[in-house]
Amino acid sequence: MASDNSSSSQGQGARVVPRYYINAWEKNPYKWQHHKYHRVRQRHRGKWCYIGGPLSGVQLPGWPEPSLLPPRALVDTAQRAQVERLEDKVFWQQVAERTVQLRDIMDVGDLAVILDTLLTANHRHTHLMKTISRELIEDVDKLSLVEAAVILNAYAHFNCVSELMLEAFAKHVTRLLREQPYTTVEDTDRYGSMAADPQTLAVLCKAFASLHFKDSEMLKAVNSVLLERIEESAFGSVAEVLTAFAELNEPFEAPIEFWMALRDKVPGSQMRFLCPTMRAAQHLAVAEPALYEALGQEVVTSLQGLRPDTLPVEDTVSTMPAFAEPQLVSRLLYTGEEHHEEAVPSADGPEEPREEVDDSFQVVAVSQDQAVVDDVIEEEEGDGPAVPRKRRWWYNAVTRKMDSASGGPEVPYFAPWNPDERFRRNQRGARVAQALEGWDALQRAVADSARSSPSAPGPPASEGAPAKSVDEELLDSAGALNGCCFDFVTDIARP
Structure with a gap:
């Protein structure tokens, strides 16, 4: 599954493609006339230039012509090209076009494999996405949970939206998670919580959130399955699921044992999971100060590794966000x-x-x-x-x-500019902003609990001191990394 490939490409400044809406399929009675006309013209031109023949198209040493392959050979060739990281636009274009021609006789699992290979090659073919959506809707009951996640991940990466397909996939995922088989003779190993890998659930939820499609029944099923498999789930998978729930404005119901288990997974986690988790916990109204304490402490530890006083001058300037003031950079x-x-x-x-x-x-x-x-x-x-x-x-x-x-120099003010580095710097600033926004939830949770139970004994001084110190360290680290841009945040967030 190429979920890691898509996330890494997006993290390195992947291009933002326009959204492509796929309308419901309608029969066109004149389609056969267009098809006959184009085929006649193509055959007529092929009499002298051999369009579509064995001497046309891509000519890569050791690679067959995709436009001449049968379904099984096409899938095997695409998988081999995916493993070897083949970068040839004409090759992947012919793979997509050949898939459009063979979509009626190809298995739905093979279509998932083709989409996964195109995602790895980052080759967007909207006509293929539109054409196979009908086959995916009709054969959705034959898909496993992993295959459904692969297909939705490809549609989310290429920003192609099909409402009917998303509805069909949401109902299918709900049936798989709630152990509702379609027939009594099929394999039952693909049903239930044991067949749902946490990373697969994370890819599914991220895809639905990226396409802005919300299905409450499916999200409730994901919620119940994640509660059962929290012990074997990685922190990154749980963080992506919580972030998707927060983006879709869907409540996440979990007992205190779930949040304590998640707190134990925080040490050693990456910043790209910590900061969105703090923000998602605030939107989901999670009132567990111990979780915020662990998240805040880990964020502070990660930020202190980027302190300007511990880095050389060149590395310090490279870690500065793009919105930092010029005077700070010059100093x-x-x-x-x-x-x-x-x-x-x-x-x-x-x-x-x-x-x-x-x-x-x-x-x-x-x-x-x-x-x-x-x-x-x-x-x-x-x-x-x-x-x-x-x-x-x-x-x-x-x-x-x-x-x-x-009278002056020809090019006086040009300097090398790296868009990927600028994207990463802006992303670091966004992570710090998410951490500050999530940390504010701790202050609100403590204040709400104090107002709701005024007669309850307050926490001892030894327990209250670490929360305040983490708060101050987080703000100080953010201010040191981002200059004067967080002065107003410091004034507001400090008690």
Whole structure:
């Protein structure tokens, strides 16, 4: 199952594709005419250029032509290309087109395998997604829980929405989890909680949440199964299920033993699971301070590993979020260093260089004669007064070329820019924001419990002190990593 592949590609700045809505299938009485016309034209052109023949299409050494393969060979070839990470757009295009042609005689499990291979290759083929949705709806009862998760994961990754297919899959998953077999002669090993792997449930819930489809009956079945398998579930799987429940606004009912078992799985977890779990716990109204305490302590431990005082200057600047203030970046970049540039002489005499910060926070040194922010200079015309005029920019918007007549350097302010690194920096800032939002739930839970039971004895000083220290450490770590952007959050969140 390629759920890990899709999550890793999204985490590395995967492209956002537009949403593709698949309408309900309707019979077209004129479709046979279009099909006959295109086939006649294709055969006519093939008389001299062999379109669709063995000498056309992809010519990869050691790989057969996908457009000539039968169903079983097509599936085996796609799986081998998936394992070997074949990157050939024409090859995967022909795999998708051949699947469209053979969809009526292919098993529904083979369709799931083809979708999984296309997901690994990140090849989006909307016509295939639209065409096989009808076959998937008709044969949904033949799918196992893992195959259903693979198909939904592919549709969610490629952002293709089919309401009828999602409804059919939700009902099928509910029957599988609640042990409601379709017939009495089929294999019963694919039913019940023992056939539901926690990671499979996480992939299912993430797919439904990504496609914004909510089915309360299915989510309740997932809730009951996860309660039974909490001991063998990984923290990441439970975190993704809770996050999906929070995004779909579906309550998650669990006893205190469930949250205590989840608390024991927190140490050593990744930040990409910790921060969304804190936010999801707040939205799900989880009133367990011990869980928040463990999550907050682990988040603080992870953030302290990125403290600017423990990293070199270059690594510190790379960990700064994209929304950090330029002054903070310049202070970190030039702390303890003296930079003296030679002044560039001008017509009126030598002038001191001046530092300027551009939009990408790259500190460069330019002279007054090269500064482009000074849009007004003075020019004497004969004996008359000084006439102000605007300085020419380095780029001419009319000719769409570099303006060499401006007198300055050709490209003064360009610096290398990595979109993947910018995405990761923004994601780190989002994780810290989620952690702060989730940590606020602890304060509300403690306040609500104190108001609901005023006669109950309060926690001793030794128990209350760690919660306050974790709160302060979390805010201090966030402020150190993100500069002045979290000052307002610190003022609001501190008691």
